[in-house]
Structures are given as structure tokens and as C-alpha cells.
Amino acid sequence: MLTQPSHDVVVIGAGVVGAACAYYAARAGLRVAVVDRGPVAGGTTGAGEGNLLVSDKEPGPELDLALLSTGLWRDLAEELGAAVEYEPKGGLVVASAPAGLDALRGFAARQRAVGVQAEEIPADGLPALEPHLAPGLAGGVRYPQDAQVQPALAAAHLLRASGADRHLGETVRALRTTAAGAVCGVVTDRRELAAAAVVNAAGTWGGEIAALAGVHLPVMPRRGFVLVTEPLPRIVRHKVYAADYVADVASGSAALQTSAVVEGTPAGPVLIGASRERVGFDRTLSVEVLQRLAAQAAALFPVLRGVAVQRAYRGFRPYLPDHLPAVGADPRVPGLYHACGHEGAGIGLAPATGLLVAQQLTGDPTALDPAPFRADRFKVVGPAGTEPPVTDRGEA
Amino acid sequence: MPISPSDPTAPHRDPAAVPYDLAVVGAGPAGLAAAVTAAELGLRCALLDAAERPGGQYYRHPAPGLGAARPDRLHHHWPAFTALLARLDTQVRAGRVDHLAGHHVWTAEPGEPWRLHAVVGPAGTGSAVVEARNVLLATGAYERQLPFPGWTLPGVVTAGGAQAMLKAGLVLPGRRIVVAGSGPLLLAAAASLAAAGARVPAVVEAGDYLGYARTPAALGALAANPGKLAEGARHAALLLRHRVRLRPRAAVVEVHGEDRVTAVTVARLDSAWRPVPGTGRRIACDALAVGHGLLPQIELATELGAPTRTAPDGAVALAVDERLRTGLPGLWAAGETCGVGGADLALVEGEIAAREIAGRPVPTALRSARRRRRAFADLLAAAHRPGPGWTDWLTPGTDVCRCEEVPVSRIREAVEELGAGDARTVKLLTRAGMGWCQGRMCGPAVACLSGGGPARPDSRPLACPVPLSHLAEAAPRPSDGRS
Ligand SMILES: Cc1cc2nc3c(=O)[nH]c(=O)nc-3n(C[C@H](O)[C@H](O)[C@H](O)COP(=O)(O)OP(=O)(O)OC[C@H]3O[C@@H](n4cnc5c(N)ncnc54)[C@H](O)[C@@H]3O)c2cc1C
Ligand SMILES: Cc1cc2nc3c(=O)[nH]c(=O)nc-3n(C[C@H](O)[C@H](O)[C@H](O)COP(=O)(O)OP(=O)(O)OC[C@H]3O[C@@H](n4cnc5c(N)ncnc54)[C@H](O)[C@@H]3O)c2cc1C
Numbered sequence: 001m002l003t004q005p006s007h008d009v010v011v012i013g014a015g016v017v018g019a020a021c022a023y024y025a026a027r028a029g030l031r032v033a034v035v036d037r038g039p040v041a042g043g044t045t046g047a048g049e050g051n052l053l054v055s056d057k058e059p060g061p062e063l064d065l066a067l068l069s070t071g072l073w074r075d076l077a078e079e080l081g082a083a084v085e086y087e088p089k090g091g092l093v094v095a096s097a098p099a100g101l102d103a104l105r106g107f108a109a110r111q112r113a114v115g116v117q118a119e120e121i122p123a124d125g126l127p128a129l130e131p132h133l134a135p136g137l138a139g140g141v142r143y144p145q146d147a148q149v150q151p152a153l154a155a156a157h158l159l160r161a162s163g164a165d166r167h168l169g170e171t172v173r174a175l176r177t178t179a180a181g182a183v184c185g186v187v188t189d190r191r192e193l194a195a196a197a198v199v200n201a202a203g204t205w206g207g208e209i210a211a212l213a214g215v216h217l218p219v220m221p222r223r224g225f226v227l228v229t230e231p232l233p234r235i236v237r238h239k240v241y242a243a244d245y246v247a248d249v250a251s252g253s254a255a256l257q258t259s260a261v262v263e264g265t266p267a268g269p270v271l272i273g274a275s276r277e278r279v280g281f282d283r284t285l286s287v288e289v290l291q292r293l294a295a296q297a298a299a300l301f302p303v304l305r306g307v308a309v310q311r312a313y314r315g316f317r318p319y320l321p322d323h324l325p326a327v328g329a330d331p332r333v334p335g336l337y338h339a340c341g342h343e344g345a346g347i348g349l350a351p352a353t354g355l356l357v358a359q360q361l362t363g364d365p366t367a368l369d370p371a372p373f374r375a376d377r378f379k380v381v382g383p384a385g386t387e388p389p390v391t392d393r394g395e396a
Numbered sequence: 397m398p399i400s401p402s403d404p405t406a407p408h409r410d411p412a413a414v415p416y417d418l419a420v421v422g423a424g425p426a427g428l429a430a431a432v433t434a435a436e437l438g439l440r441c442a443l444l445d446a447a448e449r450p451g452g453q454y455y456r457h458p459a460p461g462l463g464a465a466r467p468d469r470l471h472h473h474w475p476a477f478t479a480l481l482a483r484l485d486t487q488v489r490a491g492r493v494d495h496l497a498g499h500h501v502w503t504a505e506p507g508e509p510w511r512l513h514a515v516v517g518p519a520g521t522g523s524a525v526v527e528a529r530n531v532l533l534a535t536g537a538y539e540r541q542l543p544f545p546g547w548t549l550p551g552v553v554t555a556g557g558a559q560a561m562l563k564a565g566l567v568l569p570g571r572r573i574v575v576a577g578s579g580p581l582l583l584a585a586a587a588s589l590a591a592a593g594a595r596v597p598a599v600v601e602a603g604d605y606l607g608y609a610r611t612p613a614a615l616g617a618l619a620a621n622p623g624k625l626a627e628g629a630r631h632a633a634l635l636l637r638h639r640v641r642l643r644p645r646a647a648v649v650e651v652h653g654e655d656r657v658t659a660v661t662v663a664r665l666d667s668a669w670r671p672v673p674g675t676g677r678r679i680a681c682d683a684l685a686v687g688h689g690l691l692p693q694i695e696l697a698t699e700l701g702a703p704t705r706t707a708p709d710g711a712v713a714l715a716v717d718e719r720l721r722t723g724l725p726g727l728w729a730a731g732e733t734c735g736v737g738g739a740d741l742a743l744v745e746g747e748i749a750a751r752e753i754a755g756r757p758v759p760t761a762l763r764s765a766r767r768r769r770r771a772f773a774d775l776l777a778a779a780h781r782p783g784p785g786w787t788d789w790l791t792p793g794t795d796v797c798r799c800e801e802v803p804v805s806r807i808r809e810a811v812e813e814l815g816a817g818d819a820r821t822v823k824l825l826t827r828a829g830m831g832w833c834q835g836r837m838c839g840p841a842v843a844c845l846s847g848g849g850p851a852r853p854d855s856r857p858l859a860c861p862v863p864l865s866h867l868a869e870a871a872p873r874p875s876d877g878r879s
Contacts, residue, residue, distance in 0.1 A: 039815055039817030039818055039821040040814060040816065040821060041821055041824060042818070046824050153824075159814075166815055168815055168817050227864075230861065267827060284506075284701070285503055287503060287513060291868070291870050294864050294865075294867030297868075305863075307863075308864065309861060310834070311834060311856070313855075
């Protein structure tokens, strides 16, 4: 019954996280196949922004992952070159009032203690960094490690560089298991792929893959909109956002939240994003969200009042109730690994995630303690919709 | 309910007043017919159109200052149009229709009532929100473009664009104009160009006119639409008189010229629209008018998830029922939005929709006229559906997306090497379709080159660019202390 597996690992999902898993697994010498029901970057990766942020994260496991990723992205940029539009432009978080600046200063101090580079910028230093910033701000903090990539290009080039076999346009319908209950391959609508390990990098749909293996993983969608302006000359140099956003970190609401992060792109358009709402997979444009994002962007950069918004797009972030991703071996099912649930930071966290998964696959020591990301940390609760209130964490 | 300040004829209305019974988006044949019919049946209507003057694509007319004495010479439907305008005028005066000209609707918010958000004025400096219990989408269609080597050279215009230029300003794009592409519009365009004094050396049609009459059903549809046959015959006679040669099953596969068109190469096509090697022939000309049919302009509805259908010409249109309801409560559609079918059909559908919305009976004759004309439209559509082989006339360097200057080679790389499998991913990886026209021009070609299966509606959350200040100023004040 057992055929010789053609691959060591099958990765489900060709988003940025799946592509990173494939890349690091292949680099570790494993034979990799990637399956996606759509094209590369057809899920949330093609609907997000490419902020690689450490600035918005408080000390803890997610920041550790982000710091690891920061260095990995720098290495990747050298290999993949300009193709992924990597820009180490740095972030600038500004405060409008002295109280906000105090909070920001405290936050930055705690981040510095764990290795984040953060440089306080007095009010009169802001114009030199961002000439078009609104006057009268209290000051800010610059984060040189914040960077940017174009997410779809990043996923596509990582996947190509991995050399993995691609099965795009194929949906995974079932997982194959051994008599002992270990996962040993996937069944798609076109073929079976045997492998000793399967990586669940199905993003917002990661819970469905977990269910195929008979385990609970409550990944849920969290909608976000991004506004895109007409192409502009370079008027925004960093990723700029307001400190109030960091202060929001502890707000526990399912309702709409917006905190505009404003950034330029190499192609010219300025991106303004993003909102956060738990409304299931509702794709309908929300005029109110667009209005709020626009107002916040205009408050930071008054010059944007004079430009046209050319389009808007939305995506559904994969989030888990405690806002940490599920990364690594599932203690409940041998052979099953997870790499999903990165919410609003999946682009940034993809390389570190891929590296950790590859290290576990090969049995190498891991670069970080993977314990906080274990997939079995969630209790099975009542029917959907009754999950306890959650805390918001920032992302761009 | 805010009323456009730019419309002096609009009676003053209290902002807290009740919503309109019906808001019609688009003042072409379908929208005009719907608005006047609904108003005559007692409904309070708003008629919004991005353009300053009513008429849509078909009833284009010269701006008043141009001194064009006889716009009626350019089409025989002029009396029908002037009659509609007179009825509109009556309803506007009676306060039953507010004609909101220069209102470009950028999104429609479903609900009770619906809310239409519009950018107002030629410079887009104003804004308006219009509330209505029903919305009729009569936003018409735009031209389908397929790229070919040299199509970005000055002197290459769209067939509809040439028509429009002629109707609105009475200017010709050149002296010697080849008309090419596919669809019934080509004959109309060639006839108008010739009548206006241009020399038209050839009409190059990729499809096969004989295809119209291949099946008994097709013959039936032809026989049931004598008006259409007469129209075709009129065009044909005119073209004959002007010694215009009709070349079916052929396409312009290359445009020549340094900084302007000087000639085109026309090649024969096989049944899949693949150019037949060795059949290329040069035709000297100083302009090329080219079009490949029309695509319904339906993003206001598809962004809301309204169900669609793929018409026989491969275009995505709104799916409506016999009463012209879309799949969304309170949202109706008429004219080209339901599938390209011409001005006569648009008039009929506008009237049917208005009667349905008013809850009045629809005369059987009207319903059967609609069925007959739809059948005929589907027949035409099938005969002009682009064959899959058209991509053979592309070269690696042919620009597909003109706004972002993305050539064929970059798109092929994205598909073959980077794993893009549909138009959306090609766009993300190459920027094709991200420019000013938001993929209206390159969308069909990109979809075809990315091999992404059956046609899907393009995603276009904003139907037109919106000044950021409009959005910012309308933002709700933060109630929770956050900025
Ligand atoms: C508006 C917005 C802004 C954002 N901004 C940022 C930002 O600035 N920085 C940042 O780091 N992150 C940002 N994010 C978050 C980021 O986009 C996501 O965290 C990330 O893309 C997740 O990647 P992924 O590979 O896990 O998921 P995805 O890209 O969704 O990939 C999962 C893939 O799995 C496939 N799949 C699912 N089920 C199956 C199945 N049964 N069979 C086969 N294939 C399957 C899907 O087709 C999909 O392609 C943003 C998100 C949004 C929505
Ligand atoms: C370029 C072109 C040239 C044509 N030339 C001919 C011809 O010569 N002969 C012929 O028989 N047929 C021609 N047609 C086809 C003919 O115009 C249609 O059959 C007919 O006009 C359809 O009527 P309609 O009411 O459905 O749409 P249209 O007449 O297209 O009217 C749609 C109206 O909606 C408005 N609109 C669209 N979107 C919005 C929005 N978001 N907000 C506000 N307003 C909006 C437009 O400004 C337009 O006025 C042409 C079509 C095109 C596109």
C-alpha cells in the first residue's frame, strides 16, 4: 500500500508563509511540494501590505519572531534582489500630544531592552525626516529596522527560489494518515502526494486543514481595507503612523478599528492602511472605513487632501484568539506542522516562521523557543461566535 | 437627501426628506427610458450620470457651442432621443425627476434606503450622497480592447472612440482610416466615418458574419428582428457606395509608422482567430479605428456580490430575472449592464424595469420585444466572441497594459515562472491593470494571457477615483477618543 514518497514535505498554501516554509525546507535539503487551490499569493498575501514591522510589537514571542525575521529579510533581499521591492526605509511613529509621546517613549524603552533599535525624534527633528508631516506634533520615535516588501512578489520569488514542485489550482481535500495516526500525505482534487510531513500554511483557512487532521485550530478572518492613491512623487519616506495606534494595543473590541499607516511605494502610489474588523468573510466595501482611513492619513499628511484615491482593496487576516501564530509541530498529530494565523504580520513574520518549521522538520535546534506558538494551546470552546473577547495588537 | 448644488433645475428639498423612490445610474437610452417611465407612473426619481448631458454612448451629440447643425444626420434614432428628452424635461419641471448631471457614482451602499456616493462636477470637486429605495443600474458598456503590435502608436483610436469623436465634435481621426476588430459596431463606425468624408480602405472583421445564420435558431432570431436587418442593410449599402471593402476572418496584426500610423498589415485568421502565416498584406492608412465589442460596466453591482453571467461573447454581464431584478434586493439593471444588446433593447429594458419598480403591469408586447432583441444580441455576441488564437499575433515586446507599460513577455514570465494563474495575480506581480484605467483597457487581454479559466468580473471597488479630501471630510467624528 505504501508507495515511495516523492517528497519529504508537502506545504499546503502558496502564500508568503507557505513560500517561506518551502524556501527554508528546500535550503535544508528537503524535497518539497507546494499545493494551493489558487495561484501563488492568491490568498491574503495578495491582499495585504508589505510592512515588515518591529515598531508596533511589544516585547514577547511575536517581537522575538519579528526580530529574527528582520535579519532574514535582509539576507533574502540580497539573494532575491530588487525583484521583491525590499526597502529598508524605517518606520516613524509620531505622537500628537505630550502624553502620547510619553507613552511612546516608555514603549520604545521596553522594546530597546530586547534588541529593537528605536531613536527618539524631537518635534523639531520631524520635518527633516518627513517634510510633509503635519505641523504641531509632539515628537516621535524612528525605527530603522522597519522595512517593506511587495508581498505578492515576495511570495512568488521565494517560491521560485525554493525550487519546490508546484501544484497550483489544486485543492487539498483530505490528509492521508498511517495506521498509527501520523499524517503521511495529502489528497488533492487531482492527485495524492505522499510525504512524511505536511505543513499547514493555509492562512485564514488553516483551521479547515487542521480539521482535516481531526484537530482544533480556531483561525478566523479579520477584515482589513487599504486605500491606494494615484501615483505621487516621493512625499512619504518612511512608514508613518500615529502613536495612538500603539496605545490601542490593549483595546479589546470586535468592532471596527482604524489606524492609518501611511507609506509610499516604489511605483508611486501611497498606501493607507489598514482597518481591522471582525465581520467574517464579508467583501462589501465599507464607506465608513475608507472615510476614517482617509481622515487619519490627512491628519498626518495634510498634502494628501489634494490627491485622488484610485482604488481600495480588502483582505482577511488569519487571526487566532491570542493573536500569536501557530508555528511548528502539532503535538497532537505526528507529521503535521502548522505555519498559519499570523494575522496582520504574516509578511513580516514569514521568514522566521519558515526557518523554525524547517529546523523542526530536519530535527535541528530551533532559532527560537517554539513553545508559545504551539497549535494545541487553544481550548475547544462552544459554537463559533462565542469565543471570549480578544485583545487587539497592532499591525500595519 | 443632498441634492446636487450644480443642478439649478432641481427643486429645493429638505435634507431630512424621504429618499427617492428610484435612483437611476446612467442617462443613456436605458436610464432615460427608465427615469421618464417611472416618473410618469408617479415615482420620484433621481437620474445620475457622470456626463454633463444626457444621452449616454449612443445618443451622443455635439456640445452646443460647436455649431453642428444637424446631429440627426449621424443617426437615425434621433427622433426617439428628442422625444425622450422632451419627456424628461416635462418630468424635471414637474419635480418628479432630479437630473443630477456630472455625478459619477463611485460606490453604492445597499440598504433601506440605498445610498449612492458620487463625485460631482467636471473637475470632481464636489460630492453628493443620494438615497433611494430602488437603484437601477444603467451604466452601459465600454469597449473591449485586444492589443496587437503597434497599437500604442498615435493614429490608432478605438472604433467607438472614433464614433464618439465624430458625434460629439465632428472631427475625424484621419483621412484614410482602416476600421478593424470585431462586432457590429465596426460597420456603424465605418459608415459614419465614410459619411463624414473619410476614405475607409477596409473594414477588417475577425469574426465571421456568415456565422449569424448558421442554425435554425439563429435564422429565427434574425427573422424576428427586421429592424436590425434593415439597419445592417443600410450600413452595407452605404459602405458599398463608398467602396469600402469588407474583409471577414482577418485582423490587423501589425501597425507601421515611426511617430504615427502610416500602414497596417492585415492577415487572414483561422476559425480560432490564429493568423494564417503568409497571408499578411499591407494597407496604407493614416489612422486605424479598432474595437472588439463592448463590455458591460457593472462594477457598482459586482463589488456587492451581484450574480453575473457570461454572455456568448465571453463578456461578464449582470444576471437578471425576467423582471430585471439583480440578485440584490432593491437593485435593478437595464441595457448593456445585462449584456450588450444595443440601444433599442436598452430602451425596452429601461421601460420594463421602470414599470416593474412602480409595480405596474408590463405589456406582453414589451416583454416579447425584449426576448426577441436579447436573442438577437446573443446571436451577434456569439459570432464575435474572440477566438483563443488571437494571442498568436502578439510579440514579446507588445505592451499589454499601456498605463503601466507592461509587455507580453513580463506577463508570460509571471504565469510560466512565478506561478500566477489568474488576472489578479498577474496584476499583483506585474502591475498590469493597476494604472489610471484600472484595467478597463488591458483586463480582457491579461485574463486571456493568464489562462485563468472562465471570465470573472474585474475587481474595482471604486468605480472612479475619489478625492481623498471627500472621504476625509465625511469621516464620522471619533466617539471613542481615538484619532
Ligand atoms: C489589509 C491587510 C493589510 C496587511 N498588512 C500587512 C503588513 O503590512 N505586513 C504584514 O506583515 N502583514 C500584513 N497583513 C497580513 C498578511 O497579509 C497575512 O498575515 C499573510 O499574507 C498571511 O500569509 P499566509 O501565507 O499565511 O496566508 P495566505 O496568503 O492566505 O495563503 C494561504 C493559502 O492557502 C491556500 N489554501 C487554503 N486552503 C487550501 C486548501 N484546502 N487546499 C489548497 N490550498 C489552500 C489559499 O488558497 C492561500 O493561497 C495584512 C493583511 C491585510 C488583510
Ligand atoms: C464607445 C461606444 C460607441 C458606440 N457607438 C455606437 C454606434 O455608433 N451605434 C450603435 O448602434 N451603438 C453604439 N454603441 C452601443 C450603444 O451605445 C449602446 O447600445 C447603448 O448606448 C446602450 O445604452 P445604455 O443605456 O445601456 O448605456 P449607455 O448609453 O452606455 O449609457 C450609460 C451611461 O451611464 C453613465 N455612467 C456609467 N457609469 C457611471 C457611474 N459610475 N456613475 C454615473 N454615470 C455612469 C455613462 O456616462 C453613460 O452616460 C456604442 C457604445 C460605446 C461604448
